[in-house]
Amino acid sequence: MTINPSQTIIEARRREFGAFLRSRREKLMPADVGLPEGFRRRTPGLRREEVALLAGVGTTWYTWLEQGRDVRASAEVLSALADALRLDPAERRHLFTLSDRPSADLPLHGPEDVPGALQRMLVSLAGQPAYVLGRRWDVLAWNAAAVALFGDYGLLEGDARNSVHRVFTDPAHRKLLVDWESVAANSLAMFRADSARYAGDPDFERLIATLTRASPEFRAWWPRQDVLRPLAGHKRLRHPEGGMMTFEYTALAVMDRPDMKLVVYTPLDEDGTSVRLKELLRRHSAT
Template sequence: MNIHQNEAVLAARRREFGAFLRSRREKLTPAGVGLPGGFRRRTPGLRREEVALLAGVGATWYTWLEQGRDVRASAEVLSALADALRLDAAERRHLFALSDRPPTETISQGPEQVPESLRRMLSSLSGQPAYILGRRWDVLAWNSAAVALFGDYGLLQGDARNTIHRVFTDPTHRQLLVDWESVAVTSLAMFRADSARYAGDPDFERLVTTLMRDSPEFRAWWPRQEVQRPLAGHKRLCHPHGGLMTFEYTALAVIDRTDMKLVVYTPLEDDGTDEKLKELLRLNEKA
């Protein structure tokens, strides 16, 4: 793309950005944002000056944004505009995308709820052990195949149901992982990357403190500050009833649930894993 084509693309994006701002401004009413109605309005929605006031920016500068002029808004200003225009999560992401900036993510707090649609999908994965991880890597929901492979999560409480806690402190789970050390090192690096957004969060801090106390490996490796993005790959397990089994491991982000992941273990032909899993499922149904 040459410089003239690039300028044309940027100009088109600015026009789209301005049109999007204008469309959302026109959907609002003064009463809906806590402003007095004033005199009769010739056009629907808020005035540009009112949006600028709500966002804490200059009215002229905001007008330039709507006009598609060559001005750049910082991430902080984009967030202020999104709040002023009462944008939902999808609209906020769209606003940042049009401005060619990564969106500022809202940190989730409080209890985590797994949608019923996701629970139904988990149940339908009858031949693939799968579970939902929350923001702190707590297992929030699981299917029967996951119970057959990893044990009944329903019998675990508190930190015992946390994946990183289980890797480092549960002897039974440790024996299940054939390549425990490499799995633990990789898991720790991915957990650190995920937890960065929650630095200082009391729940995360307490979990780390507990692991520092209870696991010598965690205590030795956590200060290394290693981080890693989520990976897909193979995991070898040595199940007490099924023996050696090999799975393809995949972690998928859940749309509209930024801090949730769907983790799926797909049985491979290696080591007769598929047939061994079927036998475990039959045994689990009889228990």
């Protein structure tokens, strides 16, 4: 008898999916989800019928899921199960991964905090300009090298500290970017891709409306619906003090903050950038 490796993997994943559902169900008590305690329970946690009720699915069908049967849950049902089982973001992603569905992380709202470890990493990157972007591409933290290269973010408030807003509305920043048009177009396409799951969010909608009014290029390009994955590349800058410099930039995802990224600029030998940056940083540290 020939064993199909792909089928074996699928079956193993179904079993793991069912075991994960069962483990989360057994961690919850009725009081955790607003249900009455009822009669004495012979096993820990919620009953299958209680989870099915909370998720709006049939008890038999939910039982099949826990048993690893050949049934497929839609993304909507997976979200309902995640809500019913009170899964945290990591558990929710795990549930979707085991079901071979795209992750459905819930959009985040409210203030964003930069972890202390990431703050310390920024400081340690003394020879590389770097900053942290939040979910709306607001600059949340930065290092001294970023201040020397891009200006003091601490002097900017509100939308002025948003990187998309700065690219399209700040004349000094536009002058700094040698290849402004391609940088702006790519930034806009990456921002659209990142903002997709926040469609309709008031903070995003207000920023987009502001940029539409303020920038003819943004107004012309936004309706094109162009999207790009976050990418690394080279960026040429004409700095008023440091002169012409070329950097390789990389955006790194922050694992426990899905909508946060660390952007690092590494000086290249091209245009004598490494030497120019060191001199620029020396002058700024002396002031």
